[in-house]
Amino acid sequence: MKALILVGGFGTRLRPLTLSVPKPLVDFANKPMILHQIEALKAVGVTEVVLAINYQPEVMLNFLKEFETKLGIKITCSQETEPLGTAGPLALARDKLIDDSGEPFFVLNSDVISEYPFKEIIEFHKSHGGEASIMVTKVDEPSKYGVVVMEESTGQVEKFVEKPKIFVGNKINAGIYLLDPSVLDRIQLRPTSIEKEVFPKIAAEKKLYAMVLPGFWMDIGQPRDYITGLRLYLDSLRKKSSSKLAVGAHIVGNVLVDETSKIGEGCLIGPDVAIGPGCVVESGVRLSRCTIMRGVRVKKHACISSSIIGWHSTVGQWARVENMTILGEDVHVCDEIYSNGGVVLPHKEIKSSILKPEIVM
Amino acid sequence: MASSEERVVAVIMVGGPTKGTRFRPLSLNIPKPLFPLAGQPMVHHPISACKRIPNLAQIYLVGFYEEREFALYVSSISNELKVPVRYLREDKPHGSAGGLYNFRDLILEDNPVFIFCYYTSAKASPLTFVIVERISHIFLLNCDVCCSFPLPEMLEAHRRYGGMGTILVIKVSAESAYQFGELVADPVTNELLHYTEKPETFVSDRINCGVYIFRPDIFTAIGGVSTQRKDRANLRRMSSFDALQSATRSLPSDFVRLDQDILSPLAGKKQLYTYETMDFWEQIKTPGMALKCSALYLAQYRCTSSHLLASGDGTNSASIIGDVYIHPSAKVHSTAKNIVTSSSIDKANLLDGLGDEFVFQQSKFSDSKMGQSIGPNVSISANARVGPGVRLISCIILDDVEIKENAVVIHAIVGWKSSIGRWSRVQVSQECYTYPNMPILLITEILRILHKSFCNAIQWHIRLLHLSSEQAGGDHNAKLGITILGEAVNVEDEVVVVNSIVLPNKTLNMSVQEEIIL
Numbered sequence: 001m002k003a004l005i006l007v008g009g010f011g012t013r014l015r016p017l018t019l020s021v022p023k024p025l026v027d028f029a030n031k032p033m034i035l036h037q038i039e040a041l042k043a044v045g046v047t048e049v050v051l052a053i054n055y056q057p058e059v060m061l062n063f064l065k066e067f068e069t070k071l072g073i074k075i076t077c078s079q080e081t082e083p084l085g086t087a088g089p090l091a092l093a094r095d096k097l098i099d100d101s102g103e104p105f106f107v108l109n110s111d112v113i114s115e116y117p118f119k120e121i122i123e124f125h126k127s128h129g130g131e132a133s134i135m136v137t138k139v140d141e142p143s144k145y146g147v148v149v150m151e152e153s154t155g156q157v158e159k160f161v162e163k164p165k166i167f168v169g170n171k172i173n174a175g176i177y178l179l180d181p182s183v184l185d186r187i188q189l190r191p192t193s194i195e196k197e198v199f200p201k202i203a204a205e206k207k208l209y210a211m212v213l214p215g216f217w218m219d220i221g222q223p224r225d226y227i228t229g230l231r232l233y234l235d236s237l238r239k240k241s242s243s244k245l246a247v248g249a250h251i252v253g254n255v256l257v258d259e260t261s262k263i264g265e266g267c268l269i270g271p272d273v274a275i276g277p278g279c280v281v282e283s284g285v286r287l288s289r290c291t292i293m294r295g296v297r298v299k300k301h302a303c304i305s306s307s308i309i310g311w312h313s314t315v316g317q318w319a320r321v322e323n324m325t326i327l328g329e330d331v332h333v334c335d336e337i338y339s340n341g342g343v344v345l346p347h348k349e350i351k352s353s354i355l356k357p358e359i360v361m
Numbered sequence: 362m363a364s365s366e367e368r369v370v371a372v373i374m375v376g377g378p379t380k381g382t383r384f385r386p387l388s389l390n391i392p393k394p395l396f397p398l399a400g401q402p403m404v405h406h407p408i409s410a411c412k413r414i415p416n417l418a419q420i421y422l423v424g425f426y427e428e429r430e431f432a433l434y435v436s437s438i439s440n441e442l443k444v445p446v447r448y449l450r451e452d453k454p455h456g457s458a459g460g461l462y463n464f465r466d467l468i469l470e471d472n473p474v475f476i477f478c479y480y481t482s483a484k485a486s487p488l489t490f491v492i493v494e495r496i497s498h499i500f501l502l503n504c505d506v507c508c509s510f511p512l513p514e515m516l517e518a519h520r521r522y523g524g525m526g527t528i529l530v531i532k533v534s535a536e537s538a539y540q541f542g543e544l545v546a547d548p549v550t551n552e553l554l555h556y557t558e559k560p561e562t563f564v565s566d567r568i569n570c571g572v573y574i575f576r577p578d579i580f581t582a583i584g585g586v587s588t589q590r591k592d593r594a595n596l597r598r599m600s601s602f603d604a605l606q607s608a609t610r611s612l613p614s615d616f617v618r619l620d621q622d623i624l625s626p627l628a629g630k631k632q633l634y635t636y637e638t639m640d641f642w643e644q645i646k647t648p649g650m651a652l653k654c655s656a657l658y659l660a661q662y663r664c665t666s667s668h669l670l671a672s673g674d675g676t677n678s679a680s681i682i683g684d685v686y687i688h689p690s691a692k693v694h695s696t697a698k699n700i701v702t703s704s705s706i707d708k709a710n711l712l713d714g715l716g717d718e719f720v721f722q723q724s725k726f727s728d729s730k731m732g733q734s735i736g737p738n739v740s741i742s743a744n745a746r747v748g749p750g751v752r753l754i755s756c757i758i759l760d761d762v763e764i765k766e767n768a769v770v771i772h773a774i775v776g777w778k779s780s781i782g783r784w785s786r787v788q789v790s791q792e793c794y795t796y797p798n799m800p801i802l803l804i805t806e807i808l809r810i811l812h813k814s815f816c817n818a819i820q821w822h823i824r825l826l827h828l829s830s831e832q833a834g835g836d837h838n839a840k841l842g843i844t845i846l847g848e849a850v851n852v853e854d855e856v857v858v859v860n861s862i863v864l865p866n867k868t869l870n871m872s873v874q875e876e877i878i879l
Contacts, residue, residue, distance in 0.1 A: 266750065266766070268783075284750035284767045286784040286855065301750045301767040303784040303855065318734075318752040318769045320786050320857060336752060336769065338786065338857065340874075355790050355859060355874065 001046045003106035007053040013222040016328030016345045040116035050096045052089035054080040087194035091187040109175030113229045115215035124211045125178045131207035133178040136171040137217040145172040150210045157208040231272040367497030368418040371411040375504045377425030386847040392426045394504045399658035400686035400740045407502045410510030423460045425451040459617035462583040503571035507654035509640035519574045522634035529572035530635045531642045542569035546635040553633040556624040586622045590614035649843040656738040659684035675732045683737025691745040773844040782854035790860045
């Protein structure tokens with residue numbers, strides 16, 4: 001089986017992190033976002049992953065080279081020279097996706113984090129005999145999204161309603177599809193939308209089926225959702241393989257700590273914290289609802305909550321970092337500084353407090 | 362027993378509960394004169410300066426607070442300084458000259474019998490001690506000024522001048538002078554030529570410090586003003602000149618202001634002289650100023666009472682930066698359990714062969730203690746508890762406060778019995794506290810080498826403190842230049858309080874910024 005991951009462009013919503021690496025390589029729960037997907041695809045027998053990308057493909061390929069051998073999976077890029085929307089990249093990668101097997105292939109949106117129930121969608125796809133399967137997820141505010149109206153018992157999709165003003169349903173497109181190769185015949189090589197142009201046609205022919213995604217789902221394309229996504233991911237990890245989570249008197253709730261990181265005495269860590277490899281968390285530090293990326297040093301008595309600390313940054317002693325503070329790569333917050341929602345671009349030194357959410361260029 | 366020398370008394374005007382409202386919410390709990398600066402009540406600093414006056418017979422505190430509010434302090438300070446201190450209560454505000462005049466008989470009739478009875482309840486017949494001594498000079502000090510009080514030097518100058526009174530003055534920036542009494546003095550004779558209170562236009566950059574020496578005949582001058590008022594009131598006739606002076610006319614006859622009613626009219630009449638101080642001087646109107654003045658007094662301790670300053674390099678105690686006062690009863694837990702990660706020690710030993718760099722890193726990490734870091738400009742009052750890993754910068758921590766592990770307090774006053782939770786943070790918006798990023802000790806060190814005299818260096822250090830706060834342009838009168846927690850305020854764990862004033866008995870369970878919490 002093959003899979004196409006829609007990586008897309010600059011990942012501006014996840015800046016300043018995406019100023020240092022392409023969005024799929026931004027770490028989530030101590031692993032580049034895209035690896036969560038590639039590993040899950042590998043687990044259900046996918047042998048080749050095509051990344052539809054229009055920005056820095058070399059960086060991606062260089063990074064993923066080691067995982068090709070490690071995971072035993074082929075990873076290639078399909079580079080757009082102009083933005084092709086959500087369907088155009090499928091036409092562009094047509095030759096890579098089609099082989100003699102006639103098997104369906106996966107299409108994934110790279111921003112989405114979930115339990116990736118690929119096995120279930122494969123079975124679902126086989127069971128309904130249609131041309132395409134999509135996963136849908138229940139949301140609280142369907143009016144913000146494109147709602148999928150479907151026949152509850154069979155999952156047969158009736159129509160798509162973009163940002164409905166009156167309630168038509170609460171299931172939205174989760175960005176995970178399993179498509180028969182024949183779907184590619186419906187897509188032209190031009191900028192086009194799979195949700196607005198391709199799926200409605202298949203639905204009209206009653207060949208599109210939707211399955212409600214079991215477990216959690218989150219689009220982590222922006223910082224606030226990234227932090228919520230980590231909470232959902234760690235909750236799920238607690239149920240599935242809790243041995244991966246940290247334990248100890250200084251741990252509260254779900255905490256993921258890379259084994260190469262060091263944590264000092266008198267700390268209180270959690271809930272919903274991920275500490276990446278090579279980090280040093282000194283004594284008396286408080287961490288909650290945050291991500292500490294590779295090589296970060298958090299000095300004594302600092303307190304971090306609801307924030308993302310980018311690679312190789314340092315947080316000074318008695319510093320306070322909170323309220324959606326996002327530190328880019330190699331940012332240094334000086335001792336005793338307070339950051340309330342500061343979004344800091346890479347390679348900066350923060351010498352005076354940030355009292356209200358603001359961007360530090 | 363008997364002394365033929367002339368005796369001196371000091372009178373410190375302390376005001377009353379209807380004054381000093383700008384000092385709220387701190388003055389809701391304690392008379393402002395008893396609020397601690399550098400660990401000692403505000404009024405203690407002028408009192409201890411008076412102790413240096415030769416032939417000092419008595420110190421009077423004059424104000425309209427209830428007697429009981431000062432009773433405890435007055436008795437303890439009398440014992441401590443071995444100088445009789447007495448609180449005299451006015452029935453109502455009389456103005457600074459009026460207040461003094463009100464108690465003229467008591468002040469002038471100072472005699473040893475009275476003193477001895479007061480302090481030792483002398484069993485010997487009091488008659489043996491009756492030697493009525495003449496009071497030659499009266500010091501008059503305002504309680505809410507912060508300065509080095511160069512009183513003996515001032516007295517010497519006063520005797521040289523031979524006038525009725527001498528005023529302590531200081532040169533300030535032309536922009537700030539309007540807030541004070543501006544005066545002009547003869548550069549050669551130091552005679553006071555002109556005096557005007559808070560003028561609208563610039564008159565002079567020399568201002569009245571609120572510290573005076575008078576001969577007893579000042580009472581004649583004050584009495585004159587009082588009589589004039591009575592006469593004018595009796596005439597019940599308003600000339601055009603009186604109409605202009607109606608503000609003065611409306612005052613009761615026993616209310617006499619020192620500045621407008623005495624100093625202004627006597628200027629240029631060879632009665633009053635000035636003594637200029639080169640040291641620091643500030644007025645303590647707001648809590649923000651209290652914090653600044655606390656810093657000035659702490660810096661002065663380096664020179665006058667260095668035993669009061671805390672020290673520690675963080676090895677077995679808290680690490681102390683700059684000038685810090687810690688009351689002996691305060692509990693500053695230096696290390697929680699002197700923790701060193703046992704596992705990391707083991708690892709460090711095991712990995713000994715892996716190269717020096719790695720081992721160095723490892724041991725450095727293991728060494729990270731839970732010690733606090735305190736200073737510069739921190740005063741910690743009685744029975745306060747400061748937990749492990751706490752950081753205190755430029756703050757006054759009052760009695761019975763508890764500061765829990767890893768909390769941070771920057772440029773704030775924390776009221777009595779308040780509690781600050783773990784990893785909480787109480788601070789101001791800008792780091793406007795005294796040159797924050799400049800290593801204070803380094804500067805003192807450099808100056809010490811430059812001047813080869815430690816106290817000289819301290820004077821420079823104080824001047825630098827002074828300058829840095831002026832340059833910072835910090836509006837010390839603005840209420841929100843500081844964070845203040847009133848009595849028994851409870852800041853819960855991990856809460857951040859920025860630039861706020863919290864009135865007594867409140868619990869904060871979520872972060873606040875730029876707020877006054879009633």
